[in-house]
Amino acid sequence: MNAKDGPLGRDEAEEYASWFKALADATRIQIVSLLARRRAPMSVGEIVAASGVGQSTVSHHLKILADVRFVLVERQGTSAFYRINDACVTCFPTAADVVMGNPAPETPVCE
Amino acid sequence: MNAKDGPLGRDEAEEYASWFKALADATRIQIVSLLARRRAPMSVGEIVAASGVGQSTVSHHLKILADVRFVLVERQGTSAFYRINDACVTCFPTAADVVMGNPAPETPVCE
């Protein structure tokens, strides 16, 4: 019904790819599933302790996840608390969306 | 209900990631959407002509997509015809699957 007809342009393909790239890494998957199981926000330090990779690495991955609004940040003092963005999880494109040509959600608009 | 409790192990995280990696590239997204719009199988030559990247590159990406059974091949003579694997499109994990801890479909079993 809202399936596009023309072949996907490069730009739209890149937008789709940027979504899938966000979950195309095992460490990020672990972080996301970690945040999902504890329903409560977690500080970076807690995530570092639970994930077994370095602090700068965790911070880097959290930034990537936050860029696509897959996680949300709230800062309190010197700490930063991250949590899953449920709204964004549901708007994340599926393989079927790609195949059926549903419009890709433009990366940063999702909250 | 089948949401796991423990934090995702590294192995399972890698399995998930391997799925998302398959669609984490703009060229592959273009190829997939191309195959999806023409409902009919396409030869590699047609895909090359329509995608604007080199023949060896297209062949490489098709192999990656075929490895996760996202596309299926059928060879006729010197040609190879690729088409979308609808069954695999639907079994492709979603972001919600990751968050809810649904078991990741093991990569190559999907047809």
Add this chain to the structure above:
DNA sequence: ATCGAAAATCGACGATAATCGATTAATCTT
């Protein structure tokens, strides 16, 4: 103002991945 804690940023390194051109392999035609 200084110190300490927490997270972000920086710079570097190694690994992975995308792309290309050239070559090889497979199959059809004549």
Add this chain to the structure above:
DNA sequence: AAGATTAATCGATTATCGTCGATTTTCGAT
């Protein structure tokens, strides 16, 4: 058998990405 066509493979190059340690920034406490 020879040549032509199609796709896969190979080798090399380049670009991207994940990780780390070190540094910097931010903020609270003393």
